[in-house]
Amino acid sequence: MTIPFYVAPEQLVRDKAEFARKGIARGRSIVAVDYADGVMLLAENPSTALHKISEVYDRIAFAGVGRYNEFETLRKAGIRQADLMGYLYSRDDATAMGLATAFSQTLGVIFIRDPKPFEVEILLAEISEDGSEHKLFRITYDGTLYDERRYVAIGGKAEQLTEALEELWSEGMSLQQAFDAGTEAFRRAEGRDSEGWEVGVLEQGNGRRTFRRLDLSELASG
Numbered sequence: 001m002t003i004p005f006y007v008a009p010e011q012l013v014r015d016k017a018e019f020a021r022k023g024i025a026r027g028r029s030i031v032a033v034d035y036a037d038g039v040m041l042l043a044e045n046p047s048t049a050l051h052k053i054s055e056v057y058d059r060i061a062f063a064g065v066g067r068y069n070e071f072e073t074l075r076k077a078g079i080r081q082a083d084l085m086g087y088l089y090s091r092d093d094a095t096a097m098g099l100a101t102a103f104s105q106t107l108g109v110i111f112i113r114d115p116k117p118f119e120v121e122i123l124l125a126e127i128s129e130d131g132s133e134h135k136l137f138r139i140t141y142d143g144t145l146y147d148e149r150r151y152v153a154i155g156g157k158a159e160q161l162t163e164a165l166e167e168l169w170s171e172g173m174s175l176q177q178a179f180d181a182g183t184e185a186f187r188r189a190e191g192r193d194s195e196g197w198e199v200g201v202l203e204q205g206n207g208r209r210t211f212r213r214l215d216l217s218e219l220a221s222g
Contacts, residue, residue: 016111016116016117016142017117017141017142019116019117019119020111020117020118020119020141020142021141022119023066023067023119024065024066024119024120024121024141024155024156025155025156026156027065027066027067027155027156028043028044028045028052028065028155028156029043029044029065029153029154029155029156029157029158029161029186029189030042030043030052030053030063030064030065030123030153030154030155031043031151031152031153031154031161031165031182031185031186032063032123032125032136032151032152032153033150033151033165033169033173033178033181033182034133034134034136034150034151034169034173034178035172035173035174035175035177035178036172036173036174036175037175037203037204037205038127038134038201038202038203038204038210039061039125039127039134039136039201039202039203040175040178040179040182040199040200040201041053041061041063041123041125041199041200041201041202042179042182042183042186042197042198042199043063043197043198043199044186044190044194044195044196044197044198045196045197045198046195046196047196048196050068051198052064052065052071052198053198053199053200053213054075054200054211055200055209055211056075056078056079056082056099056124057079057082057083057086057091057094058086058091058094058208058209058210059126059127059128059129059202059210060082060094060095060096060099060124060125060126060202060211061124061125061126061200061202061211062075062078062122062123062124063122063123063125063154064120064121064122064123065120065121065122065154065155065156066118066119066120066121066141066155067118067119067120070118070119070120071118071120071122074103074106074107074118074120074122077102077106078099078102078103078124081094081098081099081102082094082099085098095126096124096125096126096135096137097126097135097137099124100124100137100139100145101145103122103124103139103143103145104139104143104144104145105143106143107120107139107140107141107142107143108142108143108144109143110143111141111142111143117141117142118141119141120141121138121139121140121141121154121155121158122138122139122154123136123137123138123139123152123154124136124137124139125137125202126202127202127203127204127210133149134202135147136148136149136150136151136152138152138154150169151165151169153165153185157186157189157190160188160189161185161186161189164184164185164188164189165181165182165185168181168184168185169181175201175203175219176219179199179219183197197216198213199213199214199216199219200212200213200214201214
């Protein structure tokens, strides 16, 4: 008779967490930064086809690091949920908080139930209608949900990027200043120049759908 292989639950959780963290660390980080007119999301991304930053709903943006197919699955599920909430109730009922909670629950269940956790970390940003404090949510591979303020970084270099942004960020920055702060934070964290940028903004004045992608020709080099 074969004796079943036993792994202590604490060891299994540690092994899953280490596996997920290593997968995420191989991806390129992303930052979100509050500025005077909205929120800028900045990713180091040499690809022009595989986007890491996308619109989810009228005032909500999504960003993901780690395995592309896994965070893309989550992004599409988020769009479907937001569309359903907006259709069944009202567009104001589709919120970043609601989506962040759903992502947190989904990732938490996958982490506990499935043999392999998702190797992803995701970010949701929502711009406020009155220009007051915007919402930034970070969700990790195990479903842990963080409510951030002013700026946030996800991915393998998140700690170094956060330290740099703490020094570089200031209230009421212009979009150009936010971009410069973001690119400088990446230089400090990575110790090298970027291989390419992907930039998206949630900005007042774009109508109901506030998300737009920025061409780098709109910005000077940081």
